Amino acid sequence: MSVIAGVSLAAWLWLLVGQGGFWRTDVRLPRGGGEPAVWPSVAVVVPARDEAEVLGVSLPSLLAQEYPGRAEVFLVDDGSSDGTGELAGKLGAEHGGLPLTVTSPGEPPSGWTGKLWAVRHGIALARERTGAEYLLLTDADIAHRPDSLRALAAAAVTADLDLVSQMARLRVRTGWERLIVPAFVYFFAQLYPFRWINRPGSRTAASAGGCVLIRSTAVTAADVPDAIRQSVIDDVALARAVKRSGGRIWLGLAERVDSVRPYPGLGELWRMVSRSAYAQLRHNPAVLAGTVAGLALIYLVPPVAAIGGALAGAWPLSALGLAAWAVMTGSYLPMLRYYGQSRWLAPLLPYTAGLYLLMTVDSAIEHYRGRGAAWKGRTYARPDATV
Structure with a gap:
């Protein structure tokens, strides 16, 4: 013994x-480069399946983004049975802000996860309608502070990054959340140390699926989401595909991005x-x-x-x-x-x-x-x- x-x-x-240094929590968005002279256009793609419970908090936060450039939101209703798509349309009409499109791709074909099929549909529609230079892939349970998109875009442009991702701050209110949630992020960082991920020559790659800003050209170069269409852990697979294709990626802890999904019990x-x-x-x-x-x-x-x-x-x-x-x-x-x-x-x-x-x-x-x-x-x- x-x-x-x-x-x-x-x-x-x-x-x-x-x-x-996986245990350190000081890896935050790069800010040394100031702000871009010209703000890139951004399309926000939100895959959503049965998210009516949290959409009333998360979607208005996206529509209220204070972004100096052109931005639009595309919510992709992935076969919801709780009225997620209808609720999204009502929230868009009530709150205004960024233009909102609600769409649905239908059931995923064999060999695709539902989320990635929804993301594929949202990316294709966003590119067709906006020709956006960047795509923000964010989950329906993620709320963004008003300057979140601005900070993400500034970091991506000034640091010349193809993918910028933030680990959303998860909800920690109940006793079980306090016991398990911080450890979840701690274990993730132990498996995928952020400093290794952010080092250009490193083979370590990961992102946090709740908040990923990716350059449109990097989507094409990495052939995503098609190349990772079966991935259950799609955020890690996405980052690996981008890094393998020569893209520069970055992951850190969030200051302006929060998960609003409750996990009240151990189950x-x-x-x-x-x-x-x-x-x-x-x-x-x-x-x-x-x-x-x-x-x-x-x-x-x-x-x-x-x-x-x-x-x-x-x-x-x-x-x-x-x-x-x-x-x-x-x-x-x-x-x-x-x-x-x-x-x-x-x-x-x-x-x-x-x-x-x-x-x-x-x-x-x-x-x-x-x-x-x-x-x-x-x-x-x-x-x-x-x-």
């Missing part, structure tokens, strides 16, 4: 200094994670086993060694576990501060990681039961099982 606890501590020390948060966790592991049982072992070694061994060693009087073991637990706790504090949460949640990260481990295993079980990647009435099989 002392050897295992020592390996866990060594792993945490390496993560702290060698994993792209909603569980489904959010488990629906795509096994897809992240490429539906590979060996990768799943390695992931479970890795999560246990990194997150569960430290508290078990610290507490178990103390109870057994094995003080060297307890010291190793306590040291690893302390490093883990310290690395989590910046994310809790970003979300305005109590620092006393930091020592509970092993418990949260244990929940994520169970969610990942559940994701694999649901996949083999034929219910993997289920979302709003649709279930997506492993890509090679579809085509």
Whole structure:
């Protein structure tokens, strides 16, 4: 056990200094270049399926964008059954602001996820009607501050970026949201360190699907969304496609972009994670086993060694576990501060990681039961099982 606890501590020390500073929360939109002399035209594409619950907050925030250039909003109703399209039309008439088009692509053909089929339809319509230089791909549960689009466009133009994405600040109000949501972003950054993503020569690529501003020419060069039409984790696939095609990408934490989707209980948060966790592991049982072992070694061994060693009087073991637990706790504090949460949640990260481990295993079980990647009435099989 002392050897295992020592390996866990060594792993945490390496993560702290060698994993792209994943724990830091100071990666924000580039602002050094000022503002562009000429503002580019932007088409905002919003795929929406059964989003009437949140659309009353998110859509007016897009229509109210204070953007100096030309901008239009295209909401793509992806077969909603709750009146999402009708509500969008009413909100556009009531709030005014940017021009709004509400459209529907029909059911996706085989080999396409519903969201990407909606995005494809929205991009094609936006290009046909506006010839926009940039496209803002944003989800229907994302609210934007009035200057959000202006800040995104300024960063893209002045830094010469083909894709600019922000990780929306997720809602954190209930007890379960406080326990699980900051950790979700922390784990994402650990898998995809933002500094590595933003380095032109790095192979690491990811974006946050709730807020992606992409140059129209980069869409063509990367052949998206067609090239990623089966991807359940479409934001990561999009960024990889753009980077592979030679585009420059950037991802950071948001200051002007917020998710308004509520996750009041553990069940909603569980489904959010488990629906795509096994897809992240490429539906590979060996990768799943390695992931479970890795999560246990990194997150569960430290508290078990610290507490178990103390109870057994094995003080060297307890010291190793306590040291690893302390490093883990310290690395989590910046994310809790970003979300305005109590620092006393930091020592509970092993418990949260244990929940994520169970969610990942559940994701694999649901996949083999034929219910993997289920979302709003649709279930997506492993890509090679579809085509």
